[in-house]
Amino acid sequence: MSKTVCIVGAGPSGLVAAKSLLHDVPRGTFVVTIFDSQPRLGGLWPLQKDDHGGLIHPLMVANQSKHTVQFSDLAWPEDAPELPQAWQVGRYLDRYYKAYCLAAELCLETSVEKTEQTHSSGWRVWTRSKDGAVEERSFDYLLIASGYFGKPAVPGPSVIPEHPEIPVIHSSKYRNLKDLLGEGKPKGGKILVVGGQMSGVEIAGTIATHLSSIMYSPGTSPIPNPEKYSIHHVIQKPVWVMPLFLSPKASSPVPPFLPLDLASYNLANRPHPLTNTQGHITEESAIRASSLYEIALGTNQSIYSPVLAVTHKDHANPQYLAVSDNYTEFVRSGLIAITQGRLNKLSGHDATISPAQEKIDDIAAVVLATGFKASDSISFLPQDVLETLSLVPGDLNNTVALAFHGTYHPYIPNLGFVGFYRSQYWGVMEMQARFVTTLWNAGGSMSVRLPQVLKQALDKDTSIKRTIALRDDPRASQFPMGDYAWLMQEFATALDMECRDHLSAMPVLPPAGNEMNVLTPARYPSKRLNEFQRLEVTESLKQTEATVWAAISSGKFVAKAVFRSLLGEWKLERKLVSKLSSHPSGHFSGTAKFLLREGTRDGREAEFDKIVKEGSDVGMEYLYIEEGDFKADNGFTFRATRRYIWRYNEKKDELTVWFAKTDDQKRADYLFHKVEFSVPEDDNQKSWKATAGHMCIKDYYDVKYEFCFKAVNLINWNLAYTVNGPQKDYTIDGTYTR
Known part of the structure; x- marks a missing residue:
């Protein structure tokens, strides 16, 4: 029955x-x-x-x-x-x-x-x-x-008044800045994010992305004076912030990249049978985990902020993780400021943070990432x-x-x-x-x-x-x-x-030289499978294995890793050597900023409309602005600036650079070049290399890139042009460092 x-x-x-x-x-x-x-x-x-x-x-x-x-x-x-x-x-x-x-x-x-x-x-x-x-x-x-x-867990009235003077919402209710701020304030202010675990880091990074997009996108802003707003994040302890793609060979100078779960769930890296690594955390296991996270990121996070750094004194404590592609670079750029402590009291537009009783003033809105x-x-x-x-x-x-x-x-x-x-x-x-x-x-x-x-x-x-x-x-x-x-x-x-x-052989990785053994649900199919289920299990395994092989052997997702790591400001030193007197040789010294925003339609109207019609993601892009001084060899010095639009297409795993319009320099004009990554020729290669080309009327731009990673982060990169044609004959060699 x-x-x-x-x-x-x-x-x-x-x-x-x-x-x-x-x-x-x-x-x-x-x-x-x-x-x-x-x-x-x-x-x-x-x-x-x-x-x-x-x-x-x-x-x-x-x-x-x-x-x-x-x-x-x-x-x-x-x-x-x-x-x-x-x-x-x-x-x-x-x-x-x-x-x-x-x-x-x-x-x-x-x-x-x-x-x-x-x-x-x-x-x-x-x-x-x-x-x-x-x-x-x-x-x-x-x-x-x-x-x-x-149900969202929120602090009681002793911390958050029942009728606050400013907008206060739980992170699960955040959708966009317009809804959070309403008409906004002409003077701007701080958006206070409370909570430093997964949802806190994620929502702070999301709000920063939205604010950056509003500031640097063409057209009318949905809130007044977006440049006068910032994010202030209150965390109780430093947390390791992992990007969405990690490297299974983090120590390599030319690391491959995989979605973080595929890199993390490689069973070949753990002794069998498996023992539980969660629950009660011993000092020894905490120190081991801290070392693994630092290797995966290539930093203890002090490069972003001393408040976010996981220092030696923190290593013996249970380690906390969060995931965000953009959070750490927004911290480094200053758009997100961090205070360590706990929200003690919100009063008017001010907040008190314990235990130091630090005051945060000029708060425009509060987002509570305080769990459920x-x-x-x-x-x-x-x-x-x-x-x-x-x-x-x-x-x-x-x-x-x-x-x-x-x-x-x-x-x-x-x-x-x-x-x-x-x-x-x-x-x-x-x-x-x-x-x-x-x-x-x-x-x-x-x-x-x-x-x-x-x-x-x-x-x-x-x-x-x-x-x-x-x-x-x-x-x-x-x-x-x-x-x-x-x-x-x-x-x-x-x-x-x-x-x-696995259906077939998997890539072999150092140091142990074992085949990857990636855990997914399809590795544990039911005992009672019909034909439809058997086909679905096989298809799922094929997709995972194809993704892993493409990443390890052909450089898939390197463009994604480069794009993510460009966010923020770089020091730029560029040397120009010209063989024509009409184009003086000299040296440029200045900065280059990659300003994140939602993908725009300009220059790719047909493709963009197709993406929207299919319901796909239009992706993100950067408004690139370089500013500095060019000192010609003849002694003449002048201020110089350039603007481009850098785009990443996830479906094609493709990184492209576009010219900006001369009459509206926030808008893309037409394609400059596509960045083509090449697979390393041998184990001695010290950087990811890429090439591109562009024909400008009769002058050809031969473009070469070198991207130097430390684990998941770009530490420096080089962009060189050789320009030849009836109008131009010169080389440009530029180096970007943090």
Whole structure:
């Protein structure tokens, strides 16, 4: 006889749970109903570019690649970006629902108000529809997939007044500067960002990107005097800020680049069997992690700001991570200022930061990146159940204590959880769903039908004890359940699953000389695969392996890494040697600024319109401004300036340089050249090299670049021209340093 299951939440956790209940056991074993209060599925992930009603900006770029933000048996479209935007993740979930979950009853705009355990070991569930109608239904099982990010956590009235004089919003509600500031203030001011972990760094970098774009884009600004605004970020401790692309060969002078998750989840770099690296962090493991992060970045971050530097005295403490492409360079440029401490009080336009009681004045708006209260996501559970789960409402890491890595409690066998923890890696969500399905299909943790390997795993499990111990542990890690690879191993062992091999040989990397062994959800496919699923698993593995090989062997993503690292100001020294008296030789000394902004249409109208029509990202670009003094060999000195537009096309992985219009120097005119990177000829090469060419009437520009990296950061680069033709005959050699 079929068992009925109520799933609360139609986000990725709820959908993968439904899929597992419907497909990973014989058909008809479970009858599934999914409730979600939103008018669409997807949970946090919006389905449209203009869907601003949720907790995630639809244009936010995921900080994990499509190879990790996926389930094992549904590949992304081949032309999907490596790092999808939030609305594209929502579209993926819509495809997943249509592929696997249509047999479930989906009840949108229906919130679960109350639940109650029945004497027959089931659940009564009360729901409320959008028109206010309350309905009571009975189920055999209740599965919580309502999301760990339930309600924004904000400071109380002792810190933030109930009716502040300036705009105060949670980071999840930020969409653009116009909505944040309203009409804005002619005198500008500081945008105060509070919170220094993942969301704080991300939102500070996002606001800085928006402000930079408004300042340096052509046309009318949506807020007055944008140049008078800045961002002030309050953090409690230095945090390592990783860009979206890292190098698996960070020590190489010509490092290749991969999405950070593919570089990080290389199992060849860890001894097997894996041991948990998260939870309680010893001094030894903290020091080791700090060393690894410094190697990955090539700096302790002091090059950006002394406040952001992770110094020797910090190495023995648990290390914290954040992800942002632009944050650190905006800190270096001064657009983002940092204060270490905690917001003590907001009063009018001023804030007090403890413990030093430092004052920050002239605040125009406040954005609170202060996390979420997960307890609101389970407020419908009975009080006795919450007590059994050891609920601590204010604990943002370990709200409830659950067995076997956040999936169930042995005292409540008909209650399950999927995705109810921070750091929700999609592969782990899928494993949790498989685990709960297997457990319930066997009749529970005490059933004689429980597979022996699963029983052994449950007997050894200490998850509840560990969770409670970490609540008061001063050495608890940033993400107590953050070791993705270890969690995948533990679930696979319990479920008697094997990690599937790569389809073919993978690149070999130093120092150990091992083949890369990149973990993705597709490495752990279900045991019950139909033909469609087999094809999807294979396609997913092919995409990952193609991405890795392209990066390691052909320099894919180097253009992206260069583009990211150009942001900000450079010292420029350029020598010009001319063979014609009409063009004097001499030396230029000055600065070059790369000013980030949203991609513009000028000069590429047809391509731009096609990108917009397809719903793709128009990307970012730089307004390049160089200014300085040119001293000719004849002794004459004059002020000189140039402007270009630098663009990066993610779909083509292409870096291009465009002339600026002479009558409006914020606008692009026409293409100057495309930067063509060449694969290193041997191991002795000391920089990434690239070439370009441009025919100007009858004069040809032969362009050569050299980009010198230290891990992920450009430390200097060279741009040389040889110009030949009937009108010109000269060489230019310019060196850019920070």
